[in-house]
Amino acid sequence: MKTTDFEEEILKEISATEKNKTKKIPLIRPFIDKEELEAVWKVFQSGYLAKGPTAKLFESEFTEYLGIKHASAVSSCTTALHLALVCLGIGPGDEVIVPDFTYPATGHVVFHVGAKPILVDIDLKTFNLDPAKLEDAITENTKSIIVVHLFGYPAEMSTILEIAEKYDLSIIEDAACAIGTLYKGKKAGTFGDIGCFSFHARKLLTTGEGGMLVTDNDEYVKIAHSMKDFGIRIVSNKVYFTHPGFNYRLSDVLAAIGRIQLKKIDKILEKRKEISKVYTELLSDVEGIIPPHIEPHVTHTYQSYVILLDEKFGVNRDKVIELMAQRGIESQIGTYSLHLQPCYKRLNFNPKNLINSSIAFRNSLTLPLFHHMTLDQVEFVANALKNIQKNQ
Helix, strand or coil: CCCCHHHHHHHHHHHHHHHHHCCCECCCCCCCCHHHHHHHHHHHHHCCCCCCHHHHHHHHHHHHHHCCCEEEEECCHHHHHHHHHHHCCCCCCCEEEEECECCCHHHHHHHHCCCEEEEECECCCCCCECHHHCHHHCCCCEEEEEEECHHHCCCCHHHHHHHHHHCCCEEEEECCCCCCCEECCEECCCCCCEEEEECECCCCCCCECCEEEEECCHHHHHHHHHHCECCEEEECCEEEECCCCCECECCHHHHHHHHHHHHHHHHHHHHHHHHHHHHHHHHCCCCCEECCCCCCCEECCCCCEEEEECHHHCCCHHHHHHHHHHCCECCEECCCEHHHCHHHHCCCCCHHHCHHHHHHHHHEEEECCCCCCCHHHHHHHHHHHHHHHHHC
């Protein structure tokens, strides 16, 4: 494809922006280049800027990558999670188990269908739902478990699947951070009844905003396709609005970016693993810093490189973030402990049952990680963190 003058101007602006970013080390920088720009330009030329053939192609390619039957491209992982609950018929009077340490959207969607989120503690080694705490949270009203594969590390699915089968519970996988993540050789998002992925700018595969719902269930995907598109069903070429649905569709513009990103995904994941390996080598012998834990049967894809600062050494995580920023390094908390957020406090969960989540919320720290990060930048971040930790 020949580059137009318009495209050349855009590329110059992108290049200038990238040069300005070198003055500091950002938390994340999406791996976007000319291929995505060309794909978007083709969509502009096609006239299908909203729902169209490119989104359908993206769905098809996504199912092939995961080895699953169906995919429905949506506007975000949050809308995918909401649709998943709708597909499963979950509503008022039902309870849904949610790990307490996750981005709040995971629990918000349970409120949106009128059900009650039941918050369960995590395993501090993995930051994921602790299967040992699961059965105590199950009641006669429990209908589903939302399993989060946090930061690109898979939850302990074998045990969770056994418990779900024992109590006849459905499983929704929040795989927002986990495209390409493997658990015992199988991709995250394909274990449960429905899997949900995010294409937010901080995710491994990004379209800026966007998401995907995946399933092997023929009926669930029919519901998802209809409900994301205002509840439309087409019969004999006539449009009928059979349910009060939503506008959760992914545009062809964003789907075009997603298709290119999916072609790069193995390259993206490999680079993140390389950078993370260097981080771990540099930080593993530092007192007070606990790098990510890895079990032999999993593949961590490092959507985020998240460490835990050991409270025993008196390290103040928020102060660390402030001091890193003074050195030109952007860092961030891991994620949130839901029971400590105002909109969840009315559920009156006992904080003694959510101790690990609280520790993770206070002490987890996300370090910069992006595709074009250099070895010098990794070493600069690690050394800055070491010096801050030693001097606190």
